[in-house]
Amino acid sequence: MSLTLDFLLPPPPSTWNSESSSVNHASITAPSERLLEPVGPHFLAYARRKRHNRTFSEDER
Amino acid sequence: MSEQANVIGINFGTSYSSIAYMSKDGRTDCIANEDGDRQIASVLAFTGQEESVGSQAQAQIPRNPNSTVAHFRAQLGKSFTEAEELTGSAAPIVEKDSKVGYNVTLEEGNTQLFSAKEISTKYLRHLRESAEAFLGNPITGAVLSVPSYFTEEQREELKQAAADAGIKVIQMIHESAAAALSYGIGHNSSSKDPQDKTVVVCDMGAHSFDVTVLNVRTGIYNILATAHDTKLGGASFDENLLKHFVGEFKKKNKIDVSDNRKALAKLRAACEVTKKSLSSANSAPCFVESLADGLDFHATINRLRFEMLSKTVFNDALKVIEEVLTKSDLDASEVDEVIMVGGSSRIPKLASKFREIFNNENTKIRSELEPDEVVATGCAVQGSLIADFDDETITSSTHPVVTLTPHTTKHIGTLNHKGEFITIVPRYTSLPTRRIFEFGNAQQGQTQAYFALYEGDHDIVTEEIAAPPREPIEGDDDEEPYEDEPEIVKKVVIKPASKLLEAVLPLENGLEQGVAKIEVTLTVESDNKVNLVLREKKGNGVVKVQQ
Ligand SMILES: Nc1ncnc2c1ncn2[C@@H]1O[C@H](COP(=O)(O)OP(=O)(O)OP(=O)(O)O)[C@@H](O)[C@H]1O
Ligand SMILES: [Mg+2]
Numbered sequence: 001m002s003l004t005l006d007f008l009l010p011p012p013p014s015t016w017n018s019e020s021s022s023v024n025h026a027s028i029t030a031p032s033e034r035l036l037e038p039v040g041p042h043f044l045a046y047a048r049r050k051r052h053n054r055t056f057s058e059d060e061r
Numbered sequence: 062m063s064e065q066a067n068v069i070g071i072n073f074g075t076s077y078s079s080i081a082y083m084s085k086d087g088r089t090d091c092i093a094n095e096d097g098d099r100q101i102a103s104v105l106a107f108t109g110q111e112e113s114v115g116s117q118a119q120a121q122i123p124r125n126p127n128s129t130v131a132h133f134r135a136q137l138g139k140s141f142t143e144a145e146e147l148t149g150s151a152a153p154i155v156e157k158d159s160k161v162g163y164n165v166t167l168e169e170g171n172t173q174l175f176s177a178k179e180i181s182t183k184y185l186r187h188l189r190e191s192a193e194a195f196l197g198n199p200i201t202g203a204v205l206s207v208p209s210y211f212t213e214e215q216r217e218e219l220k221q222a223a224a225d226a227g228i229k230v231i232q233m234i235h236e237s238a239a240a241a242l243s244y245g246i247g248h249n250s251s252s253k254d255p256q257d258k259t260v261v262v263c264d265m266g267a268h269s270f271d272v273t274v275l276n277v278r279t280g281i282y283n284i285l286a287t288a289h290d291t292k293l294g295g296a297s298f299d300e301n302l303l304k305h306f307v308g309e310f311k312k313k314n315k316i317d318v319s320d321n322r323k324a325l326a327k328l329r330a331a332c333e334v335t336k337k338s339l340s341s342a343n344s345a346p347c348f349v350e351s352l353a354d355g356l357d358f359h360a361t362i363n364r365l366r367f368e369m370l371s372k373t374v375f376n377d378a379l380k381v382i383e384e385v386l387t388k389s390d391l392d393a394s395e396v397d398e399v400i401m402v403g404g405s406s407r408i409p410k411l412a413s414k415f416r417e418i419f420n421n422e423n424t425k426i427r428s429e430l431e432p433d434e435v436v437a438t439g440c441a442v443q444g445s446l447i448a449d450f451d452d453e454t455i456t457s458s459t460h461p462v463v464t465l466t467p468h469t470t471k472h473i474g475t476l477n478h479k480g481e482f483i484t485i486v487p488r489y490t491s492l493p494t495r496r497i498f499e500f501g502n503a504q505q506g507q508t509q510a511y512f513a514l515y516e517g518d519h520d521i522v523t524e525e526i527a528a529p530p531r532e533p534i535e536g537d538d539d540e541e542p543y544e545d546e547p548e549i550v551k552k553v554v555i556k557p558a559s560k561l562l563e564a565v566l567p568l569e570n571g572l573e574q575g576v577a578k579i580e581v582t583l584t585v586e587s588d589n590k591v592n593l594v595l596r597e598k599k600g601n602g603v604v605k606v607q608q
Pocket of ligand 1: 333402
């Protein structure tokens with residue numbers, strides 16, 4: 001499955017009455033720990049970030 | 062890759078092994094040994110102090126079974142009590158230091174006891190020498206593949222055997238991951254084009270059928286589930302053919318060879334050849350000179366007959382696939398790609414049987430690469446990626462401190478105008494992760510755009526679709542009315558479960574429908590926090606939401 005989001009964003013619903021531009025409702029469900037397969041270029045990039053404690057944006061610079 | 066690095070990939074299989082390398086122009090290929098074998102039979106034969114491997118050694122199984130060892134990889138790292146003899150083996154397994162060994166006849170009256178590990182070392186040394194002869198250089202390291210069911214003890218003993226053979230194992234990787242690497246799955250992905258996929262690797266070798274569900278998320282692999290049957294594989298097809306031909310020989314000559322070890326070994330080898338021919342031809346001969354009592358055996362068999370003889374093998378294979386799908390809570394329709402691996406994948410009927418399960422037209426069944434080479438070439442790909450890494454970097458990268466990561470357990474997405482869930486980050490994605498995508502505005506004259514993020518629950522529902530009512534046929538009143546079986550279909554639904562956040566972005570370019578370009582960057586951090594940025598590309602509006 002690849003990311004296909006070929007739809008349009010509507011205006012806020014009539015019930016939207018927030019003063020601020022966003023509302024936080026809930027956190028995501030607690031994640032589970034799994035082992036990655038240590039292979040391939042994307043894993044190596046991830047491992048490099050993790051070893052150097054770098055975030056995405058720092059790595060992409 | 063530096064000039065000196067000479068890293069190869071090795072797939073050491075129970076029955077056949079292959080060696081692959083990456084050429085300077087970045088192409089991978091398998092190496093043929095001195096006898097021209099690309100699939101080098103995992104057999105070691107002794108003639109006095111002389112050793113041979115591959116097809117030469119394989120030919121010795123019927124002739125000199127006590128001087129020939131096969132299937133030793135399967136016995137690595139096992140205690141003698143755990144070990145099981147595999148069909149078609151030569152020298153029988155015996156106990157050595159509570160592990161598996163073989164009493165090998167070197168020459169008349171001279172036998173020597175070797176452990177499975179010592180035999181593996183000798184065999185791997187031949188592989189190393191073949192690779193070095195081919196490449197014209199000493200190898201500096203190797204990436205070795207192991208099946209998913211290999212235990213820690215087995216991995217450890219394999220590594221030692223390789224080291225004793227002069228092979229520095231720089232990494233051991235799963236066969237399934239190696240095959241996916243060889244196919245380049247997820248290689249060109251990015252946050253903007255994540256190419257998230259579910260891949261099922263079906264590996265049918267000689268003595269096992271190993272099925273793995275791989276999750277691929279922006280090019281990162283994670284094994285979701287595995288299932289295997291070590292009683293199912295190419296040897297099962299050979300045994301069925303063998304039984305069939307033993308019957309034919311008996312019918313014709315009134316000689317039963319079912320207890321004649323030598324005759325069986327000869328016929329088994331011939332059956333394997335016949336079986337392989339049937340993968341490309343519609344019928345194939347089977348010939349054994351002097352099978353028993355000086356009588357030759359000669360028969361032909363067609364593919365259809367072979368497929369009928371193998372019915373249970375095909376059906377047992379489907380059971381393993383069903384098992385792995387259940388384990389991973391997936392419906393077959395959710396599988397994007399099925400990769401055919403292992404020599405037995407060349408049997409044409411196998412892929413068509415798999416289609417019975419993977420019947421969704423969007424599921425690709427892939428077999429365009431050589432199924433018995435992809436594991437070795439995948440190892441070579443990995444080898445080239447890490448050839449220049451120092452030991453410390455490799456060790457720390459493969460350590461659970463790095464590989465054990467939090468994964469989402471539910472789908473994260475949004476809803477379309479019909480209220481249906483649209484997945485952005487599928488479940489079981491390792492964190493941190495990022496997705497970048499773009500939307501247009503839905504209405505004319507829109508001054509604000511609304512975006513809500515949800516979590517979704519994955520559900521496989523079975524639906525009964527009642528058969529359409531039959532038209533009553535006139536004058537057929539006394540016919541017994543019968544009900545048509547309802548059709549049962551499985552469907553995957555992702556239901557919005559909880560709303561995570563909502564955001565509203567002011568728009569400058571919303572006058573015409575779809576003209577505003579809204580870029581959304583969604584990051585889920587490793588501490589589980591969601592970070593969302595909405596930005597109008599040709600405007601000034603930006604909304605940042607942080608949890
Ligand atoms: N053309 C072919 N048609 C049918 N079967 C084939 C063909 N070529 C090879 N095989 C079979 O494939 C099997 C070997 O496959 P492979 O090399 O993948 O096994 P392996 O990795 O050594 O074994 P395992 O995975 O069980 O440890 C043998 O049973 C062989 O007869
Ligand atoms: Mg195999």
